[in-house]
Amino acid sequence: MVLVYIDQADQQIKKSSLEAMSYGAAIAKQLGCDVAALVLGTVQDNLADLGKNGAQKVFHLKNESLNTLDVKLHSNLIATAAKNANATVVVFAHNINGKAIAPAVAVKLEAGLVTGASSLPNTENGFVVTKTVFSGKAFASIQIDTPIKVIAINQNSFGVVAYENAAAVEEINIPIPAASIKITKVEKVEGEIPLTEASLVVSGGRGLKGPEHWGILLDLAKSLGAATACSRPVSDSDWRPHHEHVGQTGIQIAPNLYIAIGISGAIQHLAGVNRSKTIVVINKDPEAPFFKAADYGVIGDAFEIVPALSAAILKMKSNA
């Protein structure tokens, strides 16, 4: 059986988990076996709907104490559920929680692990999964040599596939060990689209000359429904909050569209964004290295181009 861990934030199933569900269903089809989802905690979503993303069955360990991440606890419960279900492949989304839990689960299942996977496994001769390495500058094909495999699939690399299943939901009962951490404070950034989950991202660099000029970028993001990001010098100068910093030492993202405004494209910045499907670069310097990594480029003054782009998007949307 392929078991897919379905992850939540604020009691809502994350898009990256639905992608993982579809990915797991595709692996099950390839292996000719069953596929089930595993949900820990309480969520507002209708769990039978996971069938629409490929699940045949949903195992649900319903307990509010599991709504926040405790790696020791979660990895124990997931490993036990995987053993009970005789899972041979356990799939995670390679998101904040998946990155933290999957390796511990691999240890408990004595399983080989590939994180940051970017393809379905090749099962013709063994079990080989491709993953991104060197911060998106290369791929490695990795063979997993153990009977049980654990895979964490990159966000935005395997789309959500529509199925017509209605999944049977089964409540499971596993004794829950004592918590290993105590959460004392939660600070959420309200009203923003989380960068790692965003499929559209608008990002600004030093070329915008100062935090007072960010309005045009925010307007563009609003017109698209995009998340906002920035380069390292911008967050280091406190023009924008640190959680917006994308790049080698910030957050690595792989949205469908990345629009870079006034960012020259240093190699450390590219390492955080080069897995984006489409890259648009707006820069007044035609020699900016970022143009070499871009799909579309606009050479000119961002202060004129960005408002014009926002207007063009709104016009397209009102005609649609």
Next chain:
Amino acid sequence: MKILVCISKTPDTTAKIAFTEGNTKFDENGVQWIINPYDEWYALVRAIELKEKDPSAIIHLVTVGSADAEPIIRKALALGGDEAIRIDSNSNDSFYIAKQIAAIAKEGGYEIIFTGKETIDYNSSSIGSMLSALLDMPFVSLANKFDCDGTTATVRREIEGGEETCEVNLPVVISCQKGMAEQRIPNMRGIMAARTKPLKVVSPVEATATTSIKKFDTPAAKSGVKLVDPANMDELVRLLKEEAKVI
């Protein structure tokens, strides 16, 4: 308080990424090696800051690698580690590496184990989580703030759409990222002192690799940037909608 900092040798962030032997090996030709930035800037420097507050703290460094990792170990010692352990083995398998470090950690009885959030070469972000499972310790990932009173640690970590502060009893494994500490440069005194600090080389414990790299590929080069007239943003919108199909 005993702190173990796991460090890894990685190619410099600007290194050219190429492969040899039929695309099965990383081409080390002309590559500058550095301490993995997350291990150095955040994990190691935070450990040093803790020692500055509590001089009785002891910082041990551990790396799994061959003798060519010694320059980066010496650099880490120059920054401020007390003693280093090199496990003499070369492996790309996270499980194997974690088992090696866990063996050292068990013997050393550390209260805090720091790792970087991931390495910039294999990007697996696995070692911290695996160590916590092997050692049966709590694990807090993506920490950007860490304080400790000797029995309990207060850690702030990144979560989806925000941050969360939690309390956890020692011993604990922590993966570190930006915000934990500020990058430092070793000073001359540190560099001199590092020459005589102990660097112990140990043999690996018995363990089997669970994965093997079959080949590397580099992504297909972008076909070249398509330039759009800055006076015609309708055209850019059309391309994004009809050609790239992303909006």
